[in-house]
Amino acid sequence: MLPALIATPGRRPVPHRLDGAAAVLRAVLHRGSPARTEIIRETGLSAAAVSRHTAELLALGLVRQPPEPDQRPRPGRPRIPLDIDTSHHVVAGVHIAVPRLTFSLTDLRGRVIARERVPRLSRPSAVLHDVAARLPGFLRRYAVGHSVLGLGVVTGGWVDPDAGVLVENAALGWRDIPLRRLLQPVVRLPVHVESHARALAHAELLFGTIGGGDLVHLFVGNAVDAAIATGGGLLQGRGHGAGGVAHLPVPGSTAPCPCGRTGCLQVTVADGTLAQRAAAGGITARPDLRLLLRAAREGDGRAMELCRSRLRMVARAVRPVLDMISPDVLVLTEAATLHLPHLLPELSGELGGAGDLVRTGSFGADTLAVAAAAPVLAAVYQDPLGLRTAGSAR
CATH class of the missing domain: 3.30.420.40 (ATPase, nucleotide binding domain)
Incomplete structure (x- = not known):
């Protein structure tokens, strides 16, 4: 039976302040079955500390020692790799x-x-x-x-x-x-x-294919919000309000917002708004985003243009923020580009010089x-x- 761990559900991840066990676990995750000598180099911990933390993680079922393939013995200390244990x-x-x-x-x-x-x-x-x-x-x-x-x-x-x-x-x-x-x-x-x-x-930093560096993640759905990652951790802001982009102004939009203003990003580009436009324009029989995306996948030009126009409006609203932050990469999670990634240049083109930094998320249908x-x-x-x-x- 595996030993129990102490519950601390409110703790916040701050990767640049990792303790020893966390540093070892991250190294195992990111290095891909590293030997302990590699973990020592990666973490800067002593050999004794890596051995101690490895023993703790093994006992808790968080890492394992995968069997090495049969091979001829080599001189010196044997290489004993570690891997994330996904069985427990x-x-x-x-x-x-x-x-x-x-x-x-x-x-x-x-x-x-x-x-x-x-x-x-x-x-x-x-x-x-x-x-x-x-x-x-x-x-x-x-x-x-x-x-x-x-x-x-x-x-x-x-x-x-x-x-x-x-x-x-x-x-x-x-x-x-x-x-x-x-x-x-x-x-x-x-x-x-x-x-x-x-x-x-968080998922991109841990498991994604985007890579490191400063990252802005932009989520566009019925809710529109963002997250800013720098130095391996997430910017929280006062009251954990960092990343609130829902009320950024969209140039040219007159959509009324419950906040009392007009042209706010969320009410202008939300999934529900897009579905309503599709139904009003006769693209779909009813306001349903899935019907719009199906029409776009089947090559309906009006559906494609509606999806493209949303990306252009998003880009116009967030460009000043990106200019200020200058991230290494902008990760977009949005329904149309999830199913039709060839539409992404519509956003990239509107962002001008920052356009080559735009990526779709790493998780596809599992997002x-x-x-x-x-x-x-x-x-x-x-x-x-x-x-x-x-x-x-x-």
Whole structure:
């Protein structure tokens, strides 16, 4: 039986302040079955410290020593590689969007084991009751025999991860919802709460193919928000409000916003707004983003132009922010470019000199499932000795 870890669900990942065990775990994740000598070089830790932390991580089932292929013995100390152990622990998550909930289960490399989508109910209390009611069955179907390290709860808008509170999600019409306090006693798992832009930025830093450096992650859906990563950690801002781009002005837009202004980014380019335009223009039979994307994939010129116009409006709104931050890369998560990546140059071209820095996210169709689990995974890799296992699913 694996020993238990101490629960600290409110801890925030700050990668440049990693303790020894976390530094070793990150090195194993990023180096790909490194030997201990490589970990020593990567982390700057002493050989004794790496051995001690390796023993801790092995005992907790977070790393393993994969068997080496048969080969002729070499002189000197044998090379004993380490790898992330994906056989013991899993991470659960739920992404709360306007149309639906996405339940997910991932391993410690952020790979999706299972996902299920269900329609979202309207009131916050009904949604959280639905999450608590559905989660045990989901874990029984997919997590039997594994230890569940925690539940990630991810949604759009302004989220305070330390308090576990959704401060505001205008797309849902929710304010001041204490997600952790309401869910944790019911699901009996550590609950980690995060915005989807920051969750995906965490996932990119841990598991993505984008690379390091300063990164801006922009999420465009029914909610529109951003995350800023620098020095391997995420900028939080006052009240965890960094990345709030929903009310950036879109040049030329006159769309009325609930904030009292006109032309704000979220009301101008949100999925629901785009779907309404498609239906009003006769592109789709009803306002449904999936119908618009299907028409675009089938080559409907009007549908393609509507998708392109959204990307141009997004670029015009965020360009001043990007000029100020000068990130190494802008990662975009947005439905049209997820299915039609050849549309990305529409955004890049509008950004001018910054256009060659634009990338789509690393997770494709798994994006929301990975986002849901990312807060727990970020906590594991920030403080591997500070999370407790929740026991095997039954």
